[in-house]
Amino acid sequence: MRSKNNMMHRDGVPEMRHLVNRPCLVYLLLSILLIQAAYGEKSNDDDDEVTFKDFTLNIGDRIDLGDYQMELIEIQSVRDGLVVMRISKIGGSLDEQRALLQDSPNNFDGGAENRGVTITVADIFDEQSAKVRIEYQQGLGTARKRASERPAAALDKPELSVQKSFDKNQMSVGDEVKVTITVKNTGTGQALGIIAEDVPPLPEFSYVAGYPPKIKETLDSGQSDSAVYVMNAVKEGSIRVPAIQVSYTDSKKNAKSNSSVPFNILIGPKSKADLAIKLTSKVPIALDGEGMLNISISNLGTAPATRIEANGGVNPPEGLQVSGLEKSFFEILPEAYENYSAMLSGQKPGNYTIRLRVNYDGGDGSVIRESTAKVVVLEREYKYQYLLLIIPIAIVIAWMYRRYREYKY
Amino acid sequence: MLNVLMLGVGQCGNRILDAINKEAFGGSGASKLAKYYLRPKFPSRVETLAVNTAVNDLKELRFTTAKDRLHVPNLHGVGANRNVGKQAFMDNRDMIMGEIEKRGDFDIAFVITSASGGTGSSFSPLLINELKRQYRDITVITVAVLPFREEGSIYLQNAAFSMRELMEVDAEGIILADNQYMKRFGGDIASAYDKINGMIAQRLLFLIESLDSEMLSVTDLGDFKTVMNGGLRIGTMGFYQADSKNLSIRDAIENSLKPANLLYPANVADDAARAMVIIQGSREHLDMDEITKEVERLSASAGHVFKGIVVKKGRPKVLSVFTVASAPELESIYAQAARGMQDEKEKRTRARKQLNDAFAHIEDLEEIY
Numbered sequence: 001m002r003s004k005n006n007m008m009h010r011d012g013v014p015e016m017r018h019l020v021n022r023p024c025l026v027y028l029l030l031s032i033l034l035i036q037a038a039y040g041e042k043s044n045d046d047d048d049e050v051t052f053k054d055f056t057l058n059i060g061d062r063i064d065l066g067d068y069q070m071e072l073i074e075i076q077s078v079r080d081g082l083v084v085m086r087i088s089k090i091g092g093s094l095d096e097q098r099a100l101l102q103d104s105p106n107n108f109d110g111g112a113e114n115r116g117v118t119i120t121v122a123d124i125f126d127e128q129s130a131k132v133r134i135e136y137q138q139g140l141g142t143a144r145k146r147a148s149e150r151p152a153a154a155l156d157k158p159e160l161s162v163q164k165s166f167d168k169n170q171m172s173v174g175d176e177v178k179v180t181i182t183v184k185n186t187g188t189g190q191a192l193g194i195i196a197e198d199v200p201p202l203p204e205f206s207y208v209a210g211y212p213p214k215i216k217e218t219l220d221s222g223q224s225d226s227a228v229y230v231m232n233a234v235k236e237g238s239i240r241v242p243a244i245q246v247s248y249t250d251s252k253k254n255a256k257s258n259s260s261v262p263f264n265i266l267i268g269p270k271s272k273a274d275l276a277i278k279l280t281s282k283v284p285i286a287l288d289g290e291g292m293l294n295i296s297i298s299n300l301g302t303a304p305a306t307r308i309e310a311n312g313g314v315n316p317p318e319g320l321q322v323s324g325l326e327k328s329f330f331e332i333l334p335e336a337y338e339n340y341s342a343m344l345s346g347q348k349p350g351n352y353t354i355r356l357r358v359n360y361d362g363g364d365g366s367v368i369r370e371s372t373a374k375v376v377v378l379e380r381e382y383k384y385q386y387l388l389l390i391i392p393i394a395i396v397i398a399w400m401y402r403r404y405r406e407y408k409y
Numbered sequence: 410m411l412n413v414l415m416l417g418v419g420q421c422g423n424r425i426l427d428a429i430n431k432e433a434f435g436g437s438g439a440s441k442l443a444k445y446y447l448r449p450k451f452p453s454r455v456e457t458l459a460v461n462t463a464v465n466d467l468k469e470l471r472f473t474t475a476k477d478r479l480h481v482p483n484l485h486g487v488g489a490n491r492n493v494g495k496q497a498f499m500d501n502r503d504m505i506m507g508e509i510e511k512r513g514d515f516d517i518a519f520v521i522t523s524a525s526g527g528t529g530s531s532f533s534p535l536l537i538n539e540l541k542r543q544y545r546d547i548t549v550i551t552v553a554v555l556p557f558r559e560e561g562s563i564y565l566q567n568a569a570f571s572m573r574e575l576m577e578v579d580a581e582g583i584i585l586a587d588n589q590y591m592k593r594f595g596g597d598i599a600s601a602y603d604k605i606n607g608m609i610a611q612r613l614l615f616l617i618e619s620l621d622s623e624m625l626s627v628t629d630l631g632d633f634k635t636v637m638n639g640g641l642r643i644g645t646m647g648f649y650q651a652d653s654k655n656l657s658i659r660d661a662i663e664n665s666l667k668p669a670n671l672l673y674p675a676n677v678a679d680d681a682a683r684a685m686v687i688i689q690g691s692r693e694h695l696d697m698d699e700i701t702k703e704v705e706r707l708s709a710s711a712g713h714v715f716k717g718i719v720v721k722k723g724r725p726k727v728l729s730v731f732t733v734a735s736a737p738e739l740e741s742i743y744a745q746a747a748r749g750m751q752d753e754k755e756k757r758t759r760a761r762k763q764l765n766d767a768f769a770h771i772e773d774l775e776e777i778y
Contacts, residue, residue, distance in 0.1 A: 400445045407444055409468055409475040 047139035050112045054122060058129045060148025066140040068108075068117055073097060075127050079254055083121045083130050105135070112136050127157060127252075158221065159187030160194065162246040164260040172302065173270040175233050177205070181213040183246050184224035191219045191248040191256075196227070198244045204267055205231035215246070233267045240264050273362035274301030275308070275332065279354065279373035285320075285346035287380050293322070293344055293354060293373060297329075298337035303363035305332045312356035319348030320377055325356065332360075346377035411453040411621045411630065414509065414518040414547075415613070418536060419529025420466040421554050422522040423459040423473075424602065428610035430457060430472035437607060444472055452618030456512040460505060460536075462486050462497055462528045479508050487527035489563050491570065494531025506539050517548040517630060519613060520580075525556035525564035530571035537578045548634050549580040552609065555587040555673075555742065562749030569746035572739065582637030582732060585645050586672035590738075609672065612646045615728045619687040619717055628685055628717030636715060636730055640682025643739070644732035645673035651694070651725040658725050659699040662686055665727035666707070673738070680733040681711035688718045690725035 055063055057072040067090040076082035081102030088095040089109070100106050102121045109116030112135040123131040134143050160183055167178040181198065185191050196215040210229030219225060240262055247257040278296040285291040299305050308329040314320050324342040332338055342354075351374060358369045417426025431439055433449035449472075460479045461467050463486035467478040481504070483497040498505070518540055522529035537549050553575060556564040575583055591605045620630050637644060649665035651657070664670060665686070666677045677684070686704060688695065695718060708714045711731060 396446075403445045406474050406476075407471075409470070409478050 047137065049138050050135055051138050052112075052133055052135040053143045054131060054133050055143070055145050056125075056129060056131050057145070058148065060150045062146040062148065063132070063134055063143050064146055065117060065134065065136055065143040067091065068094075068136075068140070070117070070119060070132075070134065072130065072132070075124055075130060077252060077254070078124050078127060081121065081124055083124060083132075085119060085132070087117070087119070115140065156189035156251050157187045158185055158189040158191035158219070158248065158250050158256070160184065160191050160219065160246050160248055160256070160258050161186050162196065162244055162258050162260045164198070164241070164244045166241070166265055169263070169265045170268065171233050171265070172268040173233050173236050175267075175271070176208060176230055177233060177265075178228055178230050179213075180226055180228050181215065181244055182224060182226040183215050183219065185219040185221050188221050189250050190221065192251065193217060194219060194246060194248045196244060196246045199242050202239055202241070204233060204235040204237060204239050206234050208232050213244075219248075236267045236269050238264060238266050270364060271303035272301045272364050273299055273303045273305030273332070273334070273360065273367070275305050275358055275360055275362075275367070275369050276300050277310075277356055277358055277369055277371035279356060279371050281344065281354075281373050281375050284376040284378045285344055286378050287346055287349055289346055291344040291346070291375070293325075293342040293375070294339065295325075295327075295342060295356060296337055296339045297332065297358060299332040299334050301362065302334050304334060305360040305362055305367075306330065308332060308338075308358060308360040310356060310358045312354060315353045315355065316350070319346070319350050320352040320354075320375060321345040321347060322354060325354070344375060349377050349379045351376055411517060411617065412513065412515045413451075413453050413455045413617055414512065414515040415455060415457045416509070416518060416520045416536065417457070417459045418520060418522040418532045419461060419526040420463065420523070421526055422520075422529045422533075423461055423466055423470055423478075425521045425552070425554070425606045425609050426457050426459050427470040427473050428603075428606035429613060430477075432607070432610040432614050434472060436611060441471070452614065453621040455617065456515070458509060458512070460528075460532065462494070479505065481505060481528075481532075487531065489527040489567060491527065491531035491567055494527050495535060497528075498532045498535045502535075502539060505536070506543060509540070510543070515544060515547055517550065518544070519550050519552055521552040521609075521613075522554070523556065524553045524571045524575070525560065525568040527567070530567045534571065534574035534578050537575070537580045541579045548630060550637060551575050551580050551583045552613070553583050553585055554605075554609075555585060555589065557588050557592065558742075558745060562746070562753050565742065565746035565749050566753075569743050572742075576642065580642075581634050582642040582644055584637075584672070584730070585643055587674060587738065590674045591672065608648070612648050612672070612728055615648065615689075615726070616646070616687070616730065619689065619719055619728065622719045622721075624717045624719050626716055626718040628687060628715045632685060632715040632717075633730070635713075636683045636685045637732060638683075639712070639732040640680075640734040641736055642732060643736055644730060645671050645675055647671045647677075647727075647729040647731075649727050651690075653724065656694050656724060657699070658688065658690070658694055658696050658727075659703045661690075661725045661727045662688065662700070662703045662707070662729070665729040666731075675731075675733050675736075675738075677707070677729075677731060678710040680735050680737075681731045682734040683713050683715075684711040684729060684731035685715040685717070687728045687730075688716070688725065689721050689723070689727075691722050692720050694725045695720065 059072055059074060062069055062071040069088050071086045073086050074084040076084050076099060083100045084097060085100055086097040087108045094109055098106060100119060100121045102124060105118050105120045107116060107118050112118040115137055118135040120133040121130055122133050163182045165180050171177055181196060194215055194217050196213055198213055208230040213227030213229055215227055216225045243259040243262045245257055245259045249255050276298050280294040281291060311326045314322050322342050322344055327340050329338050354373045354375055356371050360367055415426060415429060417423045430449055433451050434443040434447050457473060457477050458479055459467060459470060459473050459477060460481060462481045462483040464480050467480055470478060481497055481501045487494040487497055520533050520537055522533040524530055540547060540549050556568055586609055588605060594601055594604050620633060647665040647670045649661050649670050651661040668674060684707060688700060704714050704716045
């Protein structure tokens with residue numbers, strides 16, 4: 001700037017040569033020139049001053065400054081901080097498209113110091129917008145933003161969501177569980193180089209099939225893919241299932257990743273069958289009479305009981321005949337039951353114990369369950385024997401009461 | 410079978426009647442609870458009825474059924490006032506006689522009463538008249554109990570007047586029992602009464618049983634009526650049961666006539682008009698010769714003696730009933746009653762005079778306020 005002032009100062013010297021011969025007029029003119037020079041110097045200083053202005057530009061937006069036109073062409077790489085801008089000048093003396101590195105000033109036409117422009121990418125917001133600083137001399141005018149009249153170009157932004165799920169969140173040791181991994185591209189661009197990283201199976205599980213899950217490497221927008229693998233629960237407890245991470249890039253090689261939500265599952269003890277035996281004999285059996293023993297075998301466990309065999313005996317062995325006590329069943333499912341009856345025949349008075357033994361496979365080897373029932377065979381009953389005592393007493397009481405009433409005055 | 414009506418009138422009569430009922434349960438040996446499990450065992454068809462104006466006296470009875478207790482409504486007794494008693498009887502005569510009539514016909518009626526009380530002494534003469542009027546062929550025997558002499562002038566006065574009325578009515582006779590005479594049994598008053606009542610009850614039932622039994626030597630109701638019609642138509646009873654040391658029938662007869670075993674003080678040898686001796690016992694004890702000799706000896710002094718012999722297993726028991734031709738004890742009662750009445754009259758006159766003298770102090774004065 002100072003050189004320019006000097007140039008202007010040199011431009012005024014010939015006019016002062018014409019006024020040397022006329023001292024007063026010269027002084028007058030000189031004074032006027034001095035005053036003008038003083039004012040002219042100040043005006044030139046203002047025009048040469050460099051100023052700047054920040055703009056937020058979307059792709060296609062343009063900044064007009066004097067004859068300069070600066071347009072945001074492309075966000076080349078958000079990660080690398082590369083933005084492509086086109087700078088042109090009316091008249092065609094300048095038309096340049098340049099990739100600008102973030103935070104690096106780029107001079108065009110000599111830069112702001114030389115009545116050109118300096119452009120600096122201050123920030124890249126996303127694939128569509130960036131913040132740009134324009135430096136220029138005030139004399140070039142005022143920089144103004146011109147929004148793009150072109151429709152916004154379709155985004156190329158893939159977005160993968162990943163989900164990991166178990167087919168049941170409560171299981172028992174020994175149960176198989178199916179794990180489903182689902183990846184879906186919910187974004188607008190193609191996802192490339194998809195890699196699903198599932199952590200190795202938990203110590204509480206063992207592989208069965210399908211691990212590691214295989215997911216397509218490329219998913220277009222809206223596409224999804226899933227993979228299933230099967231594990232076997234081997235240890236009981238409450239377990240937090242970690243998330244699965246999926247990593248991918250977009251078409252511009254921008255790397256991205258996403259994770260599923262971790263969740264809890266409960267592995268219970270190993271399922272077993274648990275048979276409960278209930279023996280019911282309703283009333284005592286009369287001597288030489290018959291009765292019935294109702295037997296109910298119910299599975300209170302969580303696994304089916306198989307190969308069930310029931311047999312039993314009576315103690316003391318003589319005096320009560322039991323038939324139909326032995327029985328076998330192929331399977332009793334959990335919460336199911338089997339009922340049957342045994343016939344009892346009392347041959348001798350007394351108290352008897354019927355013991356029923358049930359042998360079954362409970363899923364963890366052979367199990368034996370026992371139950372007993374007390375059965376009484378009555379002595380021969382002489383009906384109404386007690387009346388022999390009660391009736392005479394009642395008669396005597398009635399008689400005495402009658403006599404009491406007879407003598408009561 | 411004899412149809413017997415036993416009427417206990419007044420407190421004394423009620424208690425003797427209750428004793429008779431108790432005797433029917435077994436006498437002194439009967440348990441207090443006997444009535445709950447036994448039936449009274451009378452020798453004949455015996456109907457009993459206790460009549461009283463005092464309901465509390467009726468409530469005290471223990472062996473008499475409720476239906477055999479007849480309350481004649483007159484507040485709570487007649488207060489030993491025979492005039493009140495007579496009026497109460499007349500007011501309730503139909504009710505009383507209706508109650509008796511319900512019990513059927515009777516051959517003999519015993520009217521058991523105290524001669525000195527209020528209800529008994531006033532009701533009995535009237536009741537006997539009514540019985541005689543209602544049952545034409547009935548034999549009515551009054552069993553009258555004379556009072557302790559120290560019981561008071563009113564009781565003596567009642568005894569005097571009621572005895573006179575009882576002798577005037579058309580009854581077959583009066584059997585006397587004298588509390589004063591039996592006072593000798595000693596003990597407290599209550600037990601003495603119980604003993605007297607028990608003795609009378611025992612003798613009356615023995616008499617009924619004997620009159621209604623098949624006898625070896627027969628006496629019947631007619632003989633009894635004849636005996637009771639003898640002398641003053643006033644008699645008494647003696648009783649003796651031989652003990653195991655002396656089973657002599659002759660001694661038993663003799664003892665039954667001794668003053669100690671009589672209900673009323675009388676001398677059989679001097680006072681008896683007619684007599685009846687009823688002997689009961691095992692055949693081996695009944696020596697007919699001795700019985701005959703003793704009866705003959707008794708006849709020599711008593712005029713006529715009926716004898717009845719009942720063969721029944723047990724030690725000899727003898728009941729002697731006799732009427733007297735003179736009753737000196739009665740005379741002394743009348744004399745004592747007269748004295749008492751005179752004293753009462755004088756006391757009343759004296760008291761009246763004293764009261765009049767007291768009133769004389771204010772005779773001419775007026776009340777001043």
